[in-house]
Amino acid sequence: MSQISLEGMAFYSHHGYYTHERKRGNNYIVAVSIAYNMERAADTDELDDSLNYEEVYTICQAEMDEPRHLIESVAKSVAIRIRRKFPDSGRIVVTLEKLKPELGGAVAKAVVRYELA
Secondary structure, eight states, X not given: OXXXXXXXXXXXXXXXXXXXXXXXXXXXEEEEEEEEOOHHHHHHOOGGXXXXXXXXXXXXXXXXXXXXXOHXXXXXXXXXXXXXXXXXXXXXXXXXXXXXXXXXXXXXEEEXXXXXX
């Protein structure tokens, strides 16, 4: 099993438990790692035989555009949609970082990591 990853996907989204968080929005960084068998794609050099990471990005973008209370929910939804799109994929790991969360003090980021076996 091989792996494909998208890292450093930047979004401005409106997630947050509190109304003011959802209203103002915040900056987020998303990374996705997907295990899959890339032998056929490597042999044929054809996109149809690969896991199209443009489609993975589109899934991430759609989920980041939908406001949620918890970033945990967003990360899980991303993983589930990727699995539905690519049912032959192996382990999927979604890492979602909320930059400078409003916690009453200086915090660089809050990070969740969701794994779907």
